[in-house]
Amino acid sequence: MIDRDRTSSEDPDLTRLLNRLAPPPQDPLFRVRVMERKQRQWFRRQVIQMVGTLAVGVFAAAVGASFGDGTNEVARIVGLAVALGAGVAVYAVALRNVVRRF
Numbered sequence: 001m002i003d004r005d006r007t008s009s010e011d012p013d014l015t016r017l018l019n020r021l022a023p024p025p026q027d028p029l030f031r032v033r034v035m036e037r038k039q040r041q042w043f044r045r046q047v048i049q050m051v052g053t054l055a056v057g058v059f060a061a062a063v064g065a066s067f068g069d070g071t072n073e074v075a076r077i078v079g080l081a082v083a084l085g086a087g088v089a090v091y092a093v094a095l096r097n098v099v100r101r102f
Contacts, residue, residue, distance in 0.1 A: 057083035
């Protein structure tokens with residue numbers, strides 16, 4: 001038979017064992033550091049993506065302007081389409097998040 005008094009929450013042995021098995025207390029500064037690191041990584045990815053898009057856009061514009069001394073309309077349209085496509089690729093995620101919120 002189980003002694004009910006021994007299994008109550010006032011049992012010092014049980015309390016000591018449960019405290020020993022409990023997870024360590026959480027450090028709030030650790031959470032802040034982790035969140036800060038994630039935000040920095042996100043910012044770096046965004047900057048790299050924007051710089052890459054800028055480079056693709058400048059390259060596409062340069063290629064489009066260089067064909068036919070800048071008079072070739074097809075090359076201009078292709079260059080503009082590539083530049084616009086790269087811009088849409090950068091902001092597609094942000095636009096999707098804005099649309100989801102509304």
